Structures are given as C-alpha cells and as structure tokens.
Amino acid sequence: MSTAAPDHAQPPALEDLRVGLVGYGEVGRILAEDLRAAGVAVSAYDLKLKSPSVDADTMREHAVQFGVALSPSATMVATPADLVVSAVTASQTLDAARAAAAGLRPGTFVLDFNSASPKAKREAAEAVHAAGGRYVEGAVMTSVPPYRIKVPLLLGGPHADAIAPLLARLGFAASVGSAELGVVSATKMCRSVMIKGMEAMVIESLTAARHYGVEEAVLASLKETFPGIDWDRQAAYFFQRVIQHGRRRSEEVREVAETVRDAGLTPWSAEGTAERQAWMADLAEDGLFGERGDPAFGRSPDWRTEADRLLAHLARPKLPPQG
Known part of the structure; x- marks a missing residue:
C-alpha cells in the first residue's frame, strides 16, 4: 500500500x-x-x-x-x-x-x-x-x-x-x-518505434545512397512521396541528434524493444534501431565526428559531411586481430 x-x-x-x-x-x-x-x-x-x-x-x-x-x-x-x-x-x-x-x-x-x-x-x-x-x-x-x-x-x-x-x-x-501508471510511457515508447527508427533509417539509407552516388535521386523520390518534408534539412537534423545523443537514444530504444516485447511482438525494428544508434554513439565517442565539447561537434548543417565521414571510416583497411 x-x-x-x-x-x-x-x-x-x-x-x-x-x-x-x-x-x-x-x-x-x-x-x-x-x-x-x-x-x-x-x-x-x-x-x-x-x-x-x-x-x-x-x-x-x-x-x-x-x-x-x-x-x-x-x-x-x-x-x-x-x-x-x-x-x-x-x-x-x-x-x-x-x-x-x-x-x-x-x-x-x-x-x-x-x-x-x-x-x-x-x-x-x-x-x-x-x-x-x-x-x-x-x-x-x-x-x-x-x-x-x-x-x-x-x-x-x-x-x-x-x-x-x-x-x-x-x-x-x-x-x-x-x-x-504505464499508459503515457506506452504512448511515448510506441511513438519512438517510429521516430528513433526514422533517424536510423535515414542515416542508413542516405549514407548508402551517398556511396552509390544516388542520393539526389533518392531525395527527389522521397520529396515526391512525402512533399511536406524538407528531406535535406530533416536528414541533417537526424544526423546531428544521433551523433550528439546516440548513446542515450540507443538506451531508450532498448526500452522501446522491451515495451514491444511485452506486447507479444518480436521487436525486430526496435532492436535494429538500437544497434544503429549505439554504433553511431561508439563512433562519436571515438572522435569520428570531432571532439565532444567543441561547439561544432555533430552540428554540420549538411548531412553529407557526416555521411562522408562514415564512408571514409568504413573504407579503411581493417587491422588483423592481435595475438
């Protein structure tokens, strides 16, 4: 009581x-x-x-x-x-x-x-x-x-x-x-399946599109399908938020996954989103996007700048395991 x-x-x-x-x-x-x-x-x-x-x-x-x-x-x-x-x-x-x-x-x-x-x-x-x-x-x-x-x-x-x-x-x-208790959190968690998932999908989609040189065609298609969104601006914002707060976001989405699982669904989307957010957080902590504490950290107005950093990182030769 x-x-x-x-x-x-x-x-x-x-x-x-x-x-x-x-x-x-x-x-x-x-x-x-x-x-x-x-x-x-x-x-x-x-x-x-x-x-x-x-x-x-x-x-x-x-x-x-x-x-x-x-x-x-x-x-x-x-x-x-x-x-x-x-x-x-x-x-x-x-x-x-x-x-x-x-x-x-x-x-x-x-x-x-x-x-x-x-x-x-x-x-x-x-x-x-x-x-x-x-x-x-x-x-x-x-x-x-x-x-x-x-x-x-x-x-x-x-x-x-x-x-x-x-x-x-x-x-x-x-x-x-x-x-x-639990009702408003369920509202928040179910919303986050979409919002945090969109962040992860945009980073994945546009970084891959940049690799293949088709980003302008992809953006044009998105604009035709969803004309109310400025996709360049939205993508820049998504990159910024995940670079700056990916660790916190990945933890949130793991809670989202538990919420989905408690509803009886396998949280495939939420779990993938959490992994992508955590991957970005790891890279941010390793300094890929600049020095945390710098006012410019994770604040590039053009998502292409950060996508190019990701692609350059992925293109580096992988060192063999030690020992």
Missing part, C-alpha cells in the same frame, strides 16, 4: 519551492536554466560528476553560471526538495528512483522524465511510493531543446492530477494523460 501523503497537501509558494534534478545532462541543464529564470531554487546531481571528464567540467561551469547547487548524490538532492525531477538515461531510471526515494520527505513529488518502458516506470513508482513520495510518470513527446521547459509532456499515475497545477506554475506544458 502506498504511504504517499494525500494529494491535497499544498506545495510552498514559488519563491520558496526547492527543485532537485537527478540528471544534469542536456535536458537537466535546460530545465535548470528555465527554473532558475523563474526564481526557483535548484539543486542537481549527475553520475558523471563523480569522475573527471569534459561532461563533468561542463556541468560544473553551468552550475556556477546559473546558480545551481551541485550535490554528491541523488539521495541528498531529494532530501530538501519539494519536487524531484529525474532526467537520466533510460537504463538508469530505476536506480535513480531508488536513490532519490532514500532521501524523500513524505509527500514529495517525483516527476520521472525518463524514456523508459511501462514496466520500468511501474517499478520506479513502487520505490517512490514505498518511501512516502508521490511518483508521477512523465512522457516527453518530442525533442526538448526547441521547446525547453514547455516541451509537450504527458503525465500519468495516481498523482498526475495533483502535480499538474504546480507544473503549470513552473512553466511546464504538461497535461494529464492517464491515472493508470
């Missing part, structure tokens, strides 16, 4: 509200900027802060610039918070929920922003509710950066109605999708 506080408990005034972010990557930092602009106190934790890296340096610099208090653990972020927002990679969803739950005060909202399967979200909810918190499933329905805090967000679970007014005050564009 849930030990969560009743939903009529009132949150503090906006200027007294304390928000804790578990996950301080791209999404976490965007939310932090917009919350700080609204005058809200923000603290944050991220696993990457535990070891030296370009990402950790970026997080620390950002925290100083925007007045975000960095914490040594997810549990410590959750302890003083009135609202905890979890924005980690899909594979860390349950661990993040359990760590935050260890520090929750009764009645604290936990908004799970992560792209995880309905099963993972239900397990995360169990951990939060057992600690007396109020878990709210969030399904982010498109890419965050263009919309920032106003990204379309579906809320799910028994506390979705209770958190909606608070999120509106904070500037979120959230709407209640279902009182049943």
Whole structure:
C-alpha cells in the first residue's frame, strides 16, 4: 500500500519551492536554466560528476553560471526538495528512483522524465511510493531543446492530477494523460518505434545512397512521396541528434524493444534501431565526428559531411586481430 501523503497537501509558494534534478545532462541543464529564470531554487546531481571528464567540467561551469547547487548524490538532492525531477538515461531510471526515494520527505513529488518502458516506470513508482513520495510518470513527446521547459509532456499515475497545477506554475506544458501508471510511457515508447527508427533509417539509407552516388535521386523520390518534408534539412537534423545523443537514444530504444516485447511482438525494428544508434554513439565517442565539447561537434548543417565521414571510416583497411 502506498504511504504517499494525500494529494491535497499544498506545495510552498514559488519563491520558496526547492527543485532537485537527478540528471544534469542536456535536458537537466535546460530545465535548470528555465527554473532558475523563474526564481526557483535548484539543486542537481549527475553520475558523471563523480569522475573527471569534459561532461563533468561542463556541468560544473553551468552550475556556477546559473546558480545551481551541485550535490554528491541523488539521495541528498531529494532530501530538501519539494519536487524531484529525474532526467537520466533510460537504463538508469530505476536506480535513480531508488536513490532519490532514500532521501524523500513524505509527500514529495517525483516527476520521472525518463524514456523508459511501462514496466520500468511501474517499478520506479513502487520505490517512490514505498518511501512516502508521490511518483508521477512523465512522457516527453518530442525533442526538448526547441521547446525547453514547455516541451509537450504527458503525465500519468495516481498523482498526475495533483502535480499538474504546480507544473503549470513552473512553466511546464504538461497535461494529464492517464491515472493508470504505464499508459503515457506506452504512448511515448510506441511513438519512438517510429521516430528513433526514422533517424536510423535515414542515416542508413542516405549514407548508402551517398556511396552509390544516388542520393539526389533518392531525395527527389522521397520529396515526391512525402512533399511536406524538407528531406535535406530533416536528414541533417537526424544526423546531428544521433551523433550528439546516440548513446542515450540507443538506451531508450532498448526500452522501446522491451515495451514491444511485452506486447507479444518480436521487436525486430526496435532492436535494429538500437544497434544503429549505439554504433553511431561508439563512433562519436571515438572522435569520428570531432571532439565532444567543441561547439561544432555533430552540428554540420549538411548531412553529407557526416555521411562522408562514415564512408571514409568504413573504407579503411581493417587491422588483423592481435595475438
């Protein structure tokens, strides 16, 4: 049985509200900027802060610039918070929920922003509710950066109605999708079969077309079939997003595959998409597309630049195995 506080408990005034972010990557930092602009106190934790890296340096610099208090653990972020927002990679969803739950005060909202399967979200909810918190499933329905805090967000679970007014005050564009846990995540996961699959297919199709010298014919045919899409521009965007965030996307699509499998289908498409996204992430981490941290990293306006890098990489002689 849930030990969560009743939903009529009132949150503090906006200027007294304390928000804790578990996950301080791209999404976490965007939310932090917009919350700080609204005058809200923000603290944050991220696993990457535990070891030296370009990402950790970026997080620390950002925290100083925007007045975000960095914490040594997810549990410590959750302890003083009135609202905890979890924005980690899909594979860390349950661990993040359990760590935050260890520090929750009764009645604290936990908004799970992560792209995880309905099963993972239900397990995360169990951990939060057992600690007396109020878990709210969030399904982010498109890419965050263009919309920032106003990204379309579906809320799910028994506390979705209770958190909606608070999120509106904070500037979120959230709407209640279902009182049943798992429903809005299933919506997100099924959508991702298409969206993340399109990213992988476009990279595969146009890189192969570039190899054969038929990319203009392929693009012309796509334009005829789908005249509402600027395929050159869309392809550039897909390449950019996968190069920059392929690791996170591959983890999400593995959750998508589990969602499809739980429906009784073999997730052939989702599994292939996850492999392509992970392959791109490996190459990005090996420096094929430039140095991560460089403002130009993965941001070429012409997909052909990145396709040519892929083709040059594939054309290199393969070294024989050692030993």
